[in-house]
Amino acid sequence: MTRELDRQASERIIAMARAGQPPEALLAPLLECGWDSAEATAAVEAAVRGWVEHGSRDAGLPPAVPVPSPIDLNGASVLRVGDRDITVLANLMLPRVVVFGGLLSGEECDALVALSRPRLQRSTILDPDTGADAVHVDRTSAGTHFPRGSDALCRRIEARIAALLDWPVENGEAIQILRYGPGAQYRPHHDYFDPAWPGSTRQIARGGQRVASLVMYLNTPARGGATTFPEAHLEVAAVKGNAVFFSYDRPHPMTRTLHAGAPVAEGEKWIATKWLRERRHD
Numbered sequence: 001m002t003r004e005l006d007r008q009a010s011e012r013i014i015a016m017a018r019a020g021q022p023p024e025a026l027l028a029p030l031l032e033c034g035w036d037s038a039e040a041t042a043a044v045e046a047a048v049r050g051w052v053e054h055g056s057r058d059a060g061l062p063p064a065v066p067v068p069s070p071i072d073l074n075g076a077s078v079l080r081v082g083d084r085d086i087t088v089l090a091n092l093m094l095p096r097v098v099v100f101g102g103l104l105s106g107e108e109c110d111a112l113v114a115l116s117r118p119r120l121q122r123s124t125i126l127d128p129d130t131g132a133d134a135v136h137v138d139r140t141s142a143g144t145h146f147p148r149g150s151d152a153l154c155r156r157i158e159a160r161i162a163a164l165l166d167w168p169v170e171n172g173e174a175i176q177i178l179r180y181g182p183g184a185q186y187r188p189h190h191d192y193f194d195p196a197w198p199g200s201t202r203q204i205a206r207g208g209q210r211v212a213s214l215v216m217y218l219n220t221p222a223r224g225g226a227t228t229f230p231e232a233h234l235e236v237a238a239v240k241g242n243a244v245f246f247s248y249d250r251p252h253p254m255t256r257t258l259h260a261g262a263p264v265a266e267g268e269k270w271i272a273t274k275w276l277r278e279r280r281h282d
């Protein structure tokens with residue numbers, strides 16, 4: 001049984017937190033009353049979480065929702081996922097970014113590129129007003145996509161991603177493949193659907209918001225083509241088989257997940273992107 005604080009006790013603890021008291025001070029009154037430490041921690045966390053959520057509602061922010069976030073700070077460096085060892089190369093809390101090494105094998109990367117090459121079309125961007133796809137100067141790549149479960153290779157990769165990120169396969173969108181030629185780029189953008197755009201309603205109706213993105217590098221460009229997070233002054237190098245994961249618990253710039261595909265300076269860049277939704281996406 002988890003114990004909860006009554007309203008008065010909650011208010012007292014929140015007042016202490018607002019006054020800048022450290023976590024030990026918030027827990028002390030409960031421990032003195034005989035609560036065990038796990039119960040007291042859970043109750044204080046719930047009270048503070050409720051207060052923060054209240055504050056963000058009052059500030060007009062969309063509520064936070066659960067996101068895939070399975071990788072602990074300073075946890076294991078190598079994760080055994082099915083038949084693969086995937087390495088954790090970097091782990092950042094704000095924006096929430098994890099860089100993975102060896103998420104795809106060289107053969108898997110090559111197979112995705114070979115399957116995609118004959119199917120490429122100029123990439124599009126969501127029209128903010130209609131929600132329809134439209135060609136735009138901000139996105140000068142070409143691409144294609146593989147609906148969920150398309151073939152054995154896609155199913156294997158989808159299952160691996162679901163296990164790695166602990167997020168249901170069904171909540172994933174189609175795997176999207178992009179090819180950037182020399183000079184091509186994807187200017188800074190957010191991957192969530194901006195609730196203020198009329199066109200977002202149509203997208204959100206299918207599986208809810210996007211809550212995370214996984215960009216997998218299918219080749220190593222000769223120069224350029226990094227994925228950048230300008231607000232974090234972070235640049236993730238495009239290296240074949242590696243991937244960058246980032247999540248956003250609300251469709252708001254406060255997640256600091258503004259990101260871009262920097263221009264390819266030399267050679268070409270191929271990526272596979274997997275976007276994850278709140279719910280089943282059909």
Ligand SMILES: O=C(O)CCC(=O)C(=O)O
Pocket residue numbers: 178186191215225226227228259260261262271273
């Ligand atoms: O090309 C990249 O590195 C980023 C791609 C991206 O942002 C996207 O596909 O949404």
Ligand SMILES: [Fe+2]
Pocket residue numbers: 189190191213259
């Ligand atoms: Fe993106």
